[in-house]
Amino acid sequence: MSTSHVIIGDGIAGSSAAESIREADPDADVTVITDEGEALYNRILIKEFAKGKLPEAPISIHEPEWYEERDIDLELNTHVTEVDTDAHEIHTHEGDSYEYDKLLVATGGTPAQLPVDNADADGIHHFWTFQDARNIREHAEETDDAIIVGAGLLGIDLAAICGAQGIDGTFLMRGNRWWRYALSLDGAEIIHDAMRDVGVEPVFESGVDHFEVDDDGHVEAAVDPDGNRYDGDFAGVAIGLDFNTEFLAGSEIETDDGIVVDEYMQTNVEDVYAAGDITQFYDTILDERAQNGAWGSAKEQGSVAGANMVADAEEEEFRWVSTYSITHFDFPFLSFGHPTLGDEDCERKYSDTEWRRLTFKDGKLIGGVLIGDLSQQSKFKKLIREEREVADKKELLLEEDVDIERLEEGAPAQAE
Ligand SMILES: Cc1cc2nc3c(=O)[nH]c(=O)nc-3n(C[C@H](O)[C@H](O)[C@H](O)COP(=O)(O)OP(=O)(O)OC[C@H]3O[C@@H](n4cnc5c(N)ncnc54)[C@H](O)[C@@H]3O)c2cc1C
Numbered sequence: 135m136s137t138s139h140v141i142i143g144d145g146i147a148g149s150s151a152a153e154s155i156r157e158a159d160p161d162a163d164v165t166v167i168t169d170e171g172e173a174l175y176n177r178i179l180i181k182e183f184a185k186g187k188l189p190e191a192p193i194s195i196h197e198p199e200w201y202e203e204r205d206i207d208l209e210l211n212t213h214v215t216e217v218d219t220d221a222h223e224i225h226t227h228e229g230d231s232y233e234y235d236k237l238l239v240a241t242g243g244t245p246a247q248l249p250v251d252n253a254d255a256d257g258i259h260h261f262w263t264f265q266d267a268r269n270i271r272e273h274a275e276e277t278d279d280a281i282i283v284g285a286g287l288l289g290i291d292l293a294a295i296c297g298a299q300g301i302d303g304t305f306l307m308r309g310n311r312w313w314r315y316a317l318s319l320d321g322a323e324i325i326h327d328a329m330r331d332v333g334v335e336p337v338f339e340s341g342v343d344h345f346e347v348d349d350d351g352h353v354e355a356a357v358d359p360d361g362n363r364y365d366g367d368f369a370g371v372a373i374g375l376d377f378n379t380e381f382l383a384g385s386e387i388e389t390d391d392g393i394v395v396d397e398y399m400q401t402n403v404e405d406v407y408a409a410g411d412i413t414q415f416y417d418t419i420l421d422e423r424a425q426n427g428a429w430g431s432a433k434e435q436g437s438v439a440g441a442n443m444v445a446d447a448e449e450e451e452f453r454w455v456s457t458y459s460i461t462h463f464d465f466p467f468l469s470f471g472h473p474t475l476g477d478e479d480c481e482r483k484y485s486d487t488e489w490r491r492l493t494f495k496d497g498k499l500i501g502g503v504l505i506g507d508l509s510q511q512s513k514f515k516k517l518i519r520e521e522r523e524v525a526d527k528k529e530l531l532l533e534e535d536v537d538i539e540r541l542e543e544g545a546p547a548q549a550e
Pocket residue numbers: 142143144145146147148167168169170177178179180181212213214215240241242243261262263288291378381409410411412426427428429430432457458459460
């Protein structure tokens with residue numbers, strides 16, 4: 135009898151799992167369920183669409199025919215409301231049930247809303263889906279003033295969209311810099327200058343106390359906790375994700391700001407796996423639980439989960455150094471590994487647009503951020519994968535061209 139695999143979520147994690155299941159087992163029944171109205175598209179590229187730089191077509195990855203050709207049942211516009219792990223079945227908002235032998239939860243997250251007055255007013259955008267990008271593009275093309283909230287990787291996308299659409303933006307940040315968990319002020323200044331160049335002004339030690347709306351309920355300003363008022367009939371809010379686990383309530387599946395899985399993508403409940411942004415996975419490099427919010431990592435987790443679901447065994451292990459690049463400015467930007475974690479770090483500025491920061495845990499390199507010059511990224515990723523103890527070689531690691539061989543030799547070299 136064929137095995138029934140049900141996958142919740144048709145993002146890159148769910149879709150990769152479906153592909154790897156089909157490749158490994160031509161006879162399996164595979165069903166992919168998504169509450170979106172379209173099949174897998176490139177979530178990374180929707181910002182280029184919102185900027186007005188790309189048409190819709192290249193953003194799609196899979197047409198519905200892709201699923202038909204592989205005999206994968208794709209259910210669009212279907213929201214899963216409950217998982218019954220005893221009965222091995224799931225339930226949808228329309229009252230349908232699907233039985234599974236193996237279940238994969240790959241439901242990612244939903245942008246969090248600011249807990250302030252008028253946070254859901256007209257003209258306030260959150261950014262996760264292609265539909266969000268269409269709404270943002272349409273609105274951005276007809277507005278002049280925008281407010282951006284959320285000093286992280288998605289906030290910078292909203293800032294870049296404003297820049298590309300010729301909108302004057304005010305970027306409200308809580309601390310004294312953009313992405314303060316991964317960058318020092320020195321590194322962040324490079325980004326601040328690049329924002330200013332495209333017409334987006336960062337405002338530090340700020341935030342939103344409430345939004346003001348006009349008589350039609352449309353946003354017209356943000357007021358910060360000090361009472362400063364910033365005009366804008368467009369607001370983009372990117373303050374993090376709420377992970378989509380609510381339909382698991384009542385199941386025994388362990389959640390903790392996401393779904394807890396081991397390195398094989400198995401949850402604590404037999405026959406239930408999870409993959410992608412939603413996982414709190416066991417990171418075999420860090421030797422602790424971690425979370426990634428990146429396309430490549432989600433894709434790999436989906437493939438690993440799919441392989442293990444078919445094998446019904448711990449066949450493949452997830453071991454991965456994540457990367458996330460930003461291409462909005464005249465210089466490249468890349469973060470890798472876990473740049474926000476660690477117990478030590480070192481950094482250096484090489485020019486007005488070149489900077490590097492590395493983070494270490496227990497003497498091992500675990501992540502970093504490269505601005506301007508990405509040429510050393512594969513060396514750093516290799517050192518992370520190999521779990522090399524190099525924290526006492528910071529001076530060598532900060533050289534423009536890192537000589538991996540020299541890391542093996544000589545006395546420890548310390549950065550100032
Ligand atoms: C604007 C933007 C730019 C980005 N840029 C980059 C980048 O440059 N580099 C990078 O590495 N990463 C980037 N990312 C992050 C990257 O896109 C994500 O890490 C990746 O898409 C996660 O994939 P996933 O499959 O885990 O989750 P998702 O892509 O979120 O897919 C989950 C799917 O499950 C569906 N779903 C949720 N709950 C249910 C339910 N109950 N029933 C049915 N379906 C459900 C959701 O609607 C969604 O379609 C970006 C993200 C965004 C939004």
